[in-house]
Amino acid sequence: MADEPKPAAxxxxxxxxxxxxxxxxxxxxxxxxxxxxxxxYLAALQQALPGAVQQLSYFxxxxxxxxxxxxxxxxxxxxxxxxEARFDFCSDVTATDWPPRPERFDVIICLYSTxxxxxxxxxxxxxxxxxxxxxxGLWPAANWxxxxxxDMFGVRFDGHPDLRRILMxxxxxGHPQRKDYPLEGPGELILEDPLEWxxxxxxxxxxxxx
Numbered sequence: 001m002a003d004e005p006k007p008a009a010x011x012x013x014x015x016x017x018x019x020x021x022x023x024x025x026x027x028x029x030x031x032x033x034x035x036x037x038x039x040x041y042l043a044a045l046q047q048a049l050p051g052a053v054q055q056l057s058y059f060x061x062x063x064x065x066x067x068x069x070x071x072x073x074x075x076x077x078x079x080x081x082x083x084e085a086r087f088d089f090c091s092d093v094t095a096t097d098w099p100p101r102p103e104r105f106d107v108i109i110c111l112y113s114t115x116x117x118x119x120x121x122x123x124x125x126x127x128x129x130x131x132x133x134x135x136x137g138l139w140p141a142a143n144w145x146x147x148x149x150x151d152m153f154g155v156r157f158d159g160h161p162d163l164r165r166i167l168m169x170x171x172x173x174g175h176p177q178r179k180d181y182p183l184e185g186p187g188e189l190i191l192e193d194p195l196e197w198x199x200x201x202x203x204x205x206x207x208x209x210x
Contacts, residue, residue: 026098026106029066032058039063039118041085045078057123064108064121072124073133079111079120080138087111087120090139093146095153097179103127105155109135109142131158152177 032038036058042065046053052071057064067075079087092110103125112119126132134157136143146157147166154175157163165172174181 024098025100027096029055029057029064030059032056032063039120041079041082041116041118042120044082044084045075048078048082049074062119062121064123066123066125069124069126069130069132072122073135073138076109076111076122076135076138079122086113086115089114090135090141090145091119093135093142093149095149095155095177097153097177099179101125103130105153107132107149107155126155128154131156133158134160136160151175154178 038056042053042056042063045065049071051068052075053065053067055066057066065075079085089112090109091112092108094108094110096106096108098104098106105126105128107124107126109122110119111122124132132155134142134146136146136157137159143161144166146160147163149155150157150160150163151165151167152175164170168176
């Protein structure tokens with residue numbers, strides 16, 4: 001009796017095509033439309049401090065002045081003191097993280113004038129190693145706000161009187177709002193790959209049990 005042909009081995013399913021997600025490099029910072037006039041205080045700022053404002057942006061009714069990092073304090077002092085501006089209230093200091101950029105952080109200072117009833121954002125870009133000048137000497141309210149940005153993002157503020165963590169414990173490792181902060185971990189191990197963090201964490205737990 002002839003040998004029966006052996007059934008063909010099952011073929012492995014084809015590998016799914018890799019899907020690369022493009023990481024955004026930051027917001028577009030749209031320029032003001034041609035039919036929207038630049039506020040007088042921003043025009044005065046550009047005239048008084050030539051070159052300090054790198055770009056003006058206008059989005060959904062709000063103005064943002066993107067300024068050179070080394071000129072931040074003089075820009076903010078003008079916005080606080082100039083009669084056209086009178087920004088006497090620093091309502092927030094925050095940041096966003098865009099890792100693909102060399103200057104990955106946008107530090108945003110939100111200002112309001114209780115006298116003129118207008119508001120503006122001042123933005124500077126910085127890297128992980130370049131400190132931003134502190135504006136806590138102009139608006140005391142910025143003290144704790146800058147500490148929060150330092151705690152969450154790791155951005156340092158040059159000239160801050162007491163730069164230390166404000167939300168996380170002093171011994172905490174890493175900065176939780178950075179986009180490369182490990183999703184799986186509480187901060188003891190700083191690894192970009194959450195699965196690698198979990199593998200090492202499980203190994204530590206097993207060693208403690210043994």
